[in-house]
Amino acid sequence: MKTKFSERHEVASIKIIDMLPDAEMGTARRLDEQLQTLAASTAGGLPAERLKVRTKAEFDVVMQRIVEACEAGLDVPILHFEAHGSPIGLEYPNGERLLWNDLAMNLTKINRASAHNLIVVMSTCYGSMLSSALSILRPAPFAILVAPSEPVSVGAIELPTERFYSDLLRQLQITDAFDRHLKQHRYISALGFFCRYWLSAYKLIGTAGGRERFREETLTYTLKRVPAANKKHARKAIKHHTPMVFQEQFELNQALFFHGAQPMTVADLKAMLNG
Template sequence: MDTGTEFNKVWIIESLRPGDVETGKSLYNDVLLPISQSNPDLHVGIECPVDRDTFFEALEQVKSECERGLFPILHFECHGGKEGLQLGNDQIIEWHELRDALIRISIASNLNVVIVVAACNGIHLINVCTQLDRAPFWAVIGPEDEVMDLEVKRDFAAFYRKFFESLNGNDAVLALNRGVQGRDRPYHFLSSIGLFKLAYIAYHRTSCQGKGKQARIEDLVTQAMKDPKCKALGVSEVRRRIKEGLAQEDRHFQNQKKRFFLMDLYPENAIRFPITYDDIISPLPS
């Protein structure tokens, strides 16, 4: 987790059920406030939304602060499942809804936001982010399975203390996982580059090979033939041109890469994210 970015605010968004251990407030009061008192450049904040409206209002506030130059670690303390986050009033924020809100924050921060999902199955956020769209975060951290509230408090206390002590993300993630590495680690980390690789590999396998490629061509032909100019060319010529265009896969890759990593909005991101077509495609079995 070599961030290359100095994160200068930790936002905790906590929405738990009555009677739950308030792990977010505990992290804020016992860990983050003392760290911020010895680090004047670090801002910390906590919001406790009670329903969908206040949840998304909190995210809009985060977006506004990003537009003013803050680079946040955005930490969610909620219950979770494969379908999404559960708020204190039992309303569900589906993962795709959270993804859409995070994309707006990502754009506001120039892709300088780390998401921490301290919720059971929190890493399932990745499942709805593996598509070739805007990157919703620089990186995401979360558990794959169920975690207990006392484990969350202990593990993330270790994570934040190590991160702001050493400013080394790898050491912080190791502390979060209690020194466990490999597949047995309780918490997982995925960068935006890793996310893009997953998304592009899935796209390549379903749309650039075999039957998937042929179906894609025919779909594009069908759409093109709705245009009178294309219709005048004839279906054979339209199909030939589409095949010719699809043969230039590297150009398509570059367009998707620019959009995903916000290079069309922030050209300097080309230096931050130097991933190439061969980096992804060469290791794949033919």
């Protein structure tokens, strides 16, 4: 059964990706035990599974298994990572590195297979570095990321993380649970990232200079991609129909970024500016 969370996302399970050395795996095990208890005792409880990953090869197998389950409609997980992190990525128990960009590529496949419903929680140092993979020019690797931006200790985040999940699964409001418990984490929304970019673009075409800049940038981009026979028509359309071109570009970008989902419209942008 899928459970609805705020910001229009649905999930069906929690997968704990345990990348800690065997001598340090107590935190992942305790979290798994807590989630199993919550699954049995609360209406919002979700089945939890701890997946031990020691090498890149094992990680690849786990990620592919999750992708296939999502594609088959059998799962939409929250992915919770327990690992040692650094500014460049995560560390496997055998000493290998998983770079943030490589992790993002794997998560993008899961986010696509789950129709942009992937929530990622990182109990790792520098976990928010994963957000550096967000780009308006490519599909989002996650819907929501909850992660520390600096070095953190187990003692500082273990209990707050347990309380976060307890509130999340009982109240189904991820932002409320985050605000209440995860003071050392950042909350990063792909929708928020997308909105900030397109709000700036929408404000830009509200001025004469901005409209001209938008036309020129769109024209440059478009003329590189259309056949020679269509260039004259494209130039005329962009020059005289800026609002229409803006909406078309917005919708195309939205379909790319959100893996085909359409969480908002140009009218929503207007409402944000006026609100």
